[in-house]
Amino acid sequence: MLHEAMIKLIKKIENISSNQSVGKPLFHLDYEIYKIDSSNFIQIEPSFPNRKTAFIDGGNIEILGSPGFSIQVNRIFLNIFQGKKRILPLNLPQKIEYLSATLATSKKNAIFYDTFIIPFNEKHQKFLPEDKDLSFDSFDQNLTQGGFRAHISHMSNVARRFSEWNIARLMCEKELEEGDIITLDGPLRTAYPNERKYAEKSLNAAYSNKIFFTGLAKASHLYTDTGLPLIQAVMEVSKQIEYPLWFIPIAEGRGIAHEAKIYVTKLHPQAQIPFRFELYNKQLKNLSSTEEIEIFSNLVNNSKDISFPGYPYGLIDADHQSRVRFKEIEYYQRMLLTLISQNPKLDKIVNQAIITSQAHDILNQIIK
Amino acid sequence: MQVKGQIVNGCFAQIEIRQKSHENLEIGDLLIAEEHDGYVILQVYDLKYESQISTQSREMMAGIKLEGYGKNLDVYEPELRNYIIAYTKAILNVRIEDKKPIPYIPKTLPSFFNTIRLITAEDLKFLTKPKNPLYMGKVRSGSKIISLDVWLEGKEVLTHHLLISATTGRGKTNLMKVLLWSILSNLDIGMLVLDPHDEYYGRNSIGLKDHPDASNNIVFYSPNPIPGKLNCKSLIFNIKLLNPSHLTEIENFTDAQMDALYSYHKSYPKDWIRHIMEDPPLPGTKEGTLGVIRRKFKNSLSIELDASGKLNARGRIFKAGVTGESTVSDILTDLQNGKTVIIDTSLLPEKLELLIGGLISQRILNQYRRYKMKGELDSKPTISIVIEEAPRVLSSDVLSRRDNIYGTIAKEGRKFKIGLIAITQLISVIPHVILANMNTKIILGNVMENERSALINSASQDLSQDHRTIASLDKGEAIITSNFTKFAIPVKFPFFDTFGEEEIAYHKKINPNVKEEILM
Numbered sequence: 001m002l003h004e005a006m007i008k009l010i011k012k013i014e015n016i017s018s019n020q021s022v023g024k025p026l027f028h029l030d031y032e033i034y035k036i037d038s039s040n041f042i043q044i045e046p047s048f049p050n051r052k053t054a055f056i057d058g059g060n061i062e063i064l065g066s067p068g069f070s071i072q073v074n075r076i077f078l079n080i081f082q083g084k085k086r087i088l089p090l091n092l093p094q095k096i097e098y099l100s101a102t103l104a105t106s107k108k109n110a111i112f113y114d115t116f117i118i119p120f121n122e123k124h125q126k127f128l129p130e131d132k133d134l135s136f137d138s139f140d141q142n143l144t145q146g147g148f149r150a151h152i153s154h155m156s157n158v159a160r161r162f163s164e165w166n167i168a169r170l171m172c173e174k175e176l177e178e179g180d181i182i183t184l185d186g187p188l189r190t191a192y193p194n195e196r197k198y199a200e201k202s203l204n205a206a207y208s209n210k211i212f213f214t215g216l217a218k219a220s221h222l223y224t225d226t227g228l229p230l231i232q233a234v235m236e237v238s239k240q241i242e243y244p245l246w247f248i249p250i251a252e253g254r255g256i257a258h259e260a261k262i263y264v265t266k267l268h269p270q271a272q273i274p275f276r277f278e279l280y281n282k283q284l285k286n287l288s289s290t291e292e293i294e295i296f297s298n299l300v301n302n303s304k305d306i307s308f309p310g311y312p313y314g315l316i317d318a319d320h321q322s323r324v325r326f327k328e329i330e331y332y333q334r335m336l337l338t339l340i341s342q343n344p345k346l347d348k349i350v351n352q353a354i355i356t357s358q359a360h361d362i363l364n365q366i367i368k
Numbered sequence: 369m370q371v372k373g374q375i376v377n378g379c380f381a382q383i384e385i386r387q388k389s390h391e392n393l394e395i396g397d398l399l400i401a402e403e404h405d406g407y408v409i410l411q412v413y414d415l416k417y418e419s420q421i422s423t424q425s426r427e428m429m430a431g432i433k434l435e436g437y438g439k440n441l442d443v444y445e446p447e448l449r450n451y452i453i454a455y456t457k458a459i460l461n462v463r464i465e466d467k468k469p470i471p472y473i474p475k476t477l478p479s480f481f482n483t484i485r486l487i488t489a490e491d492l493k494f495l496t497k498p499k500n501p502l503y504m505g506k507v508r509s510g511s512k513i514i515s516l517d518v519w520l521e522g523k524e525v526l527t528h529h530l531l532i533s534a535t536t537g538r539g540k541t542n543l544m545k546v547l548l549w550s551i552l553s554n555l556d557i558g559m560l561v562l563d564p565h566d567e568y569y570g571r572n573s574i575g576l577k578d579h580p581d582a583s584n585n586i587v588f589y590s591p592n593p594i595p596g597k598l599n600c601k602s603l604i605f606n607i608k609l610l611n612p613s614h615l616t617e618i619e620n621f622t623d624a625q626m627d628a629l630y631s632y633h634k635s636y637p638k639d640w641i642r643h644i645m646e647d648p649p650l651p652g653t654k655e656g657t658l659g660v661i662r663r664k665f666k667n668s669l670s671i672e673l674d675a676s677g678k679l680n681a682r683g684r685i686f687k688a689g690v691t692g693e694s695t696v697s698d699i700l701t702d703l704q705n706g707k708t709v710i711i712d713t714s715l716l717p718e719k720l721e722l723l724i725g726g727l728i729s730q731r732i733l734n735q736y737r738r739y740k741m742k743g744e745l746d747s748k749p750t751i752s753i754v755i756e757e758a759p760r761v762l763s764s765d766v767l768s769r770r771d772n773i774y775g776t777i778a779k780e781g782r783k784f785k786i787g788l789i790a791i792t793q794l795i796s797v798i799p800h801v802i803l804a805n806m807n808t809k810i811i812l813g814n815v816m817e818n819e820r821s822a823l824i825n826s827a828s829q830d831l832s833q834d835h836r837t838i839a840s841l842d843k844g845e846a847i848i849t850s851n852f853t854k855f856a857i858p859v860k861f862p863f864f865d866t867f868g869e870e871e872i873a874y875h876k877k878i879n880p881n882v883k884e885e886i887l888m
Contacts, residue, residue, distance in 0.1 A: 305441075
């Protein structure tokens with residue numbers, strides 16, 4: 001019975017997917033769309049530009065949580081590379097770590113999530129967003145999924161994103177020089193309430209200092225209008241391309257929520273997948289096509305690490321250094337619980353709160 | 369200070385150090401972690417590859433390169449992502465007290481994340497030269513020689529017995545020659561060397577005979593003595609020196625035969641063998657028994673009756689009449705004068721060699737027992753007996769059949785200032801009760817795991833992590849584990865020929881007017 005069910009399933013998938021042509025990139029309003037066509041692919045010529053590229057990535061993990069609160073450890077890491085050579089920053093710390101705590105509060109007859117941030121090193125406070133920007137309605141449509149209230153543990157991701165914008169701004173103001181590049185992990189689209197404020201400052205700083213502001217996404221959830229994943233569509237068309245390194249423009253955002261030109265790019269002949277790449281579109285106005293190619297060429301020079309061909313080593317390194325690992329949870333948890341236990345009133349509240357969210361764990365223990 | 373690495377993890381028995389890129393830590397390396405009140409000495413016992421890249425990714429990366437897909441691909445920052453972890457243990461904690469380094473057995477961990485450097489001679493200046501120095505080579509860190517000599521207190525080490533263990537070809541004989549050379553001038557220590565391969569005197573090459581004090585301090589006994597050399601004597605013993613217990617070393621006798629031997633020995637204490645050979649049977653002894661005994665004596669001692677029915681000792685070693693009566697006494701006298709007596713048994717069958725060794729050793733022990741009884745022991749020199757291929761006399765098999773003088777000396781000799789230097793390839797066959805009495809062990813390279821285990825289990829320091837270290841010892845490299853050292857010292861013994869020549873040259877330099885003496 002199972003066997004037959006699986007055969008049916010496979011047949012149905014085959015019917016649907018084999019009818020999917022490449023199509024056009026699917027975006028909602030406020031985007032100029034480009035065709036996914038072999039004529040739009042642009043070859044990246046190998047060159048040896050001297051631009052420095054800064055990469056920023058962050059990670060966070062919950063160490064204590066319940067429906068009423070979420071306490072997390074957050075870590076942001078930045079690095080600078082010139083080709084494959086690491087350059088140490090002179091004015092900014094490479095690693096910034098902080099605790100975030102999000103509490104559910106009642107405001108205006110609604111449940112709000114209020115997050116506050118405390119850095120490990122108090123001198124790093126200036127790199128982090130303001131607490132007042134981290135208060136959100138739990139039913140804010142930019143945060144909810146499927147009409148359900150946003151999960152409280154997700155708020156730290158928002159705070160971390162704001163931190164990355166902030167640090168990117170400071171990199172543009174204090175570390176990088178004209179012609180250099182800064183690359184965030186992820187697209188340049190602003191999705192969260194108040195995020196625009198941080199993005200704008202960051203992009204303006206890049207623009208005034210003539211530093212190219214970019215973002216590279218490991219994964220893409222974009223589609224074409226035939227239902228095909230965008231990256232898959234591009235890979236299909238790229239089979240007609242003879243040169244090994246390329247980029248193709250996909251779309252350009254016209255609204256303030258996404259001030260970027262979106263590309264897909266292959267940065268190494270042996271890259272198994274191309275990646276979505278974005279460039280702050282205001283900077284395109286004065287950019288020649290040669291300079292545009294040079295930005296990609298610069299990335300190519302940093303994307304030859306054998307562990308992940310085609311993905312910039314700066315992002316591999318930033319990801320590795322910013323990750324907060326599961327095995328760290330116990331250390332932070334113990335310290336926190338020990339300190340909480342010294343406050344009997346708070347200890348009781350916290351323990352009760354934790355118990356209310358443990359039904360799943362109890363079920364797991366019952367079932368072998 | 370050149371940093372070689374940094375402590376990153378571990379526990380007391382396994383302190384893990386990340387090696388700095390382009391450095392090459394070795395198994396056996398001695399490292400220093402500076403502390404606020406002194407420093408900790410660590411020793412490397414294992415090395416491991418580590419990486420920030422997962423195993424699967426690394427294997428894939430290697431595959432890409434191997435199969436030719438690796439053009440335009442590199443490992444970025446390899447020195448950060450791939451590195452070596454050295455597993456180390458703390459072997460000594462040195463505290464500076466009143467500006468002096470005082471060593472202690474470690475009981476704490478060095479500071480976490482401390483950087484480490486290689487050891488220098490200065491770090492070991494607490495190793496001093498004792499009153500009766502026994503040379504043990506130079507300190508070694510991995511394969512590197514540190515210019516610092518290691519000396520142990522000779523009298524203590526030798527009376528508490530010394531075991532030298534190694535597989536063939538790792539330098540046991542070379543080591544022994546260096547050791548003997550270093551002690552030769554010390555007249556408070558007499559050395560009896562049972563030499564089954566004629567290696568120590570230096571018949572045809574540089575040897576102990578070339579020591580500047582050889583003319584006064586060496587006596588060489590051989591069935592084939594070198595003509596014209598002073599202190600070179602024929603190895604001859606009179607059969608009167610033998611008693612029935614000696615003969616059981618070389619022949620198997622039945623109970624009836626043993627009874628006969630003891631009967632004759634009791635009746636004729638001084639010349640019993642001649643009477644066994646020449647006389648009719650004593651009452652209670654059968655003719656047939658006597659006949660068998662005479663045949664055995666003929667085979668093992670090369671004695672028989674001549675045409676006139678008189679005893680004729682036709683062999684090279686055992687004589688009748690008065691020849692060789694004083695040999696054992698002479699040897700004992702020389703040893704008590706602090707000399708080195710070498711007995712060349714290379715031309716003798718093994719049983720005879722063991723008989724002679726037992727004969728002399730028994731006399732030494734008996735004499736020193738008398739000294740102790742009379743309260744004269746303290747004024748007598750220490751005597752040490754060197755026995756090669758020690759399992760012949762010290763293995764469980766041999767000792768379970770019948771105890772022998774070497775087993776007795778191993779267990780009790782210390783009380784009488786008599787020690788053993790046992791040289792062996794196989795230590796696992798020596799019973800633990802004997803090994804436990806051998807308080808200093810010099811461990812040379814040993815490839816056999818069970819032998820290494822036996823050494824480690826009987827060592828004076830914790831060598832439980834050192835299987836690999838011992839297996840990787842090269843020729844001349846050794847580990848000294850002793851009750852008289854604070855830690856198991858890794859050393860390198862010099863090649864004897866070079867060592868001897870340097871010593872001779874040095875002696876000539878400081879004594880230019882002394883004529884080169886020839887042992888004529």
